[in-house]
Amino acid sequence: MDPVRNPYSPGAGRKPAALVGRDKALKAWATSIERTRIGRTDQPVILYGLRGVGKTVLLSEFRRNAAKRDWIVAQIEAGAGKTLRELVGEALYAPLADIARASAGKRLLKAIKTALSFKASYDTNGIWSFGLDLDGTPGGGADTGILDTDLKKLIHDLAEAAEEEGVGLAILIDEAQDLDPAELITLCTVAHAAAQDNWAVLFGFAGLPSLPRILAEAKSYAERFEYFKIEQIEEDVVSEALSIPAAQEDATWDDEAIELVVAASGRYPYFLQQFGQETWNVASGPNIRAAEAQLGILQGYNQLDNGFFRARWDRATPAEQAYLRAMAPDGDAGSSSGEVAGRMNKKPKSLGPTRANLISKGLVYAPEHGVVAFTVPGMADFIGRQIDP
Ligand SMILES: Nc1ncnc2c1ncn2[C@@H]1O[C@H](COP(=O)(O)OP(=O)(O)O)[C@@H](O)[C@H]1O
Ligand SMILES: [Mg+2]
Structure with a gap:
């Protein structure tokens, strides 16, 4: 069928035509937004799971929900060598520029002055002005250099300004496991202070399955945050991820064709999109048949091997690839570090740096101490398909 009209969307953070099976997390966020409106606050919402399950897409949906209500929203992605200070500061420029006006209320002007100091x-070098004269305005002081103090002041003043505007403030942080531990501690502290004093701010974090443990280690009260494990799409709705986008383009799937793609995908959103896309492209009519799905799946695997998996594999050095190979026999479940070392005839301690590098590259994570697992579902099988060097 016409590839121009292809409704499937494999790719990091790409909005699916049908966002399926995430009602619980979406509802929790919507409820938190409503509660903020009546002066109640909520704990941060944490989305955690493997790569390709749809965390970024969900976080972006949180952003859209808040933006629709004219909230002040900052969505950032941790990592890439930027500090939390820079990331938050830069993400606030556009939303503040949108609401900055000479007739703004006292609190908004104050918050803007604080944001400028931040x-x-x-x-x-780069100074914002928003074309406002803030000389007589209180505020500022978010430039002591102590992140805790500065971020708390910034979020506090922005939340007050949001309240004055009849809205709220949303801070959304993707890949939160990549934040520096000190930054995470600061964020937890600020979120905690905000929840205690009913500031009009909501936090949403997304990250790898190790995120809950990392947060708990950063601050014990992180245990009170609201956690959502994002996984494969539930069996009872998974077919909708294929059928709804097709229906929007006046196409349908045979039951058997859907079953084939669902089975091949393991119900992982990324794979559903990839196989859906390829199947669409090979299908001839408006009704997608099983034989076409079979071909689409084959081509989908090919695409995944050359893209999704390959991109990650190529990021590892030969020594790191050897480590990943030694993990592969355990599949997606995870391996004991000791056992991996045993398979490589090495001492676990000597492999510490390799393991640490793989974690910092986001290729593996530690579900618990002494255990490592792939961050990408199906990585073990992919490695199995590679020819030994
Ligand atoms: N609920 C969903 N239903 C259908 N497809 C989804 C859903 N969530 C995500 N996807 C698709 O899955 C892929 C990965 O989404 P992404 O948010 O980047 O995952 P993550 O951030 O967890 O790695 C994208 O192609 C996206 O379109
Ligand atoms: Mg993501």
């Missing part, structure tokens, strides 16, 4: 704390 900006000055990491960037002395």
Whole structure:
């Protein structure tokens, strides 16, 4: 069928035509937004899971939900060598520019002045002004250089400004496991202070399955945050991830064709999108048949091997690839570090740096101490398909 009209969307963070099976997390976020409106706050919402399950897409849906209500929203992705200070500061520029106006209320002007001082704390060259004269306005002071103090002041003043505007503030942080531990502690502290004093702010974090443990280690009260494990799509709705996008383009799937793609995908969103896309492209009519699905799945595997999996595999050095190979026999379940070392005839301790590098590259994570697992579902099988060097 016409590839131009292909409704499937494999790719990191790409909005699916049908966002299926995430009602619980979406509802929790919507409820938190409503509660903020009546002056109640909620604990941060944490989305955690493997790569390709749809965390970023969900976090972006949180953003859209808040933005629809004219909230002040900052969505950032941790990592890439930027500090939390820079990331938060830069993400606030556009939303603040949107609401900055000379007729703004006292609190908004104050928050803007505070945001300007926050900006000055990491960037002395680029100065924002928003065309406002803030000389007589209180605020500022978010430039002590102590992240805890500065971020708390910034979030506090912004939340008050949001309240004055009749909205709220949402801070959304993707790949949160990549934040520096000190930054995570700061965020937990600020979120905790906000929840205690009913500031009009909501936090949403997304990250790998190790995120809950990392948060708990950062601050014990992180245990009170609201956690959602994002996984494969539930069996009872998974077919909708294929049928709804097709229906929007006046196409249908035979039951058997859907079953084949669902089975091949293991119900993982990324794989559903990839196989869906390929099947669409090979299908001839408006009704997709099983034989076409079979071909689509084959081509989908090919695409995944050359893209999704390959991109990650190529990021590992030969020594790291050897480590990943030694993990592969355990499949997606995870391996004991000791056992991996045994298979490589090495001492576990000597492999510590390799393991640490693989974690910092986001290729593996530690579900618990002494255990490592792939961050990508199906990685073990992919490695099995590679020819030994
Ligand atoms: N609930 C869902 N239903 C259908 N497809 C989804 C869903 N969530 C995500 N996807 C698709 O899965 C892929 C991965 O989504 P992404 O949010 O990047 O995952 P993650 O951030 O967990 O790695 C994208 O192609 C996206 O379109
Ligand atoms: Mg993501």
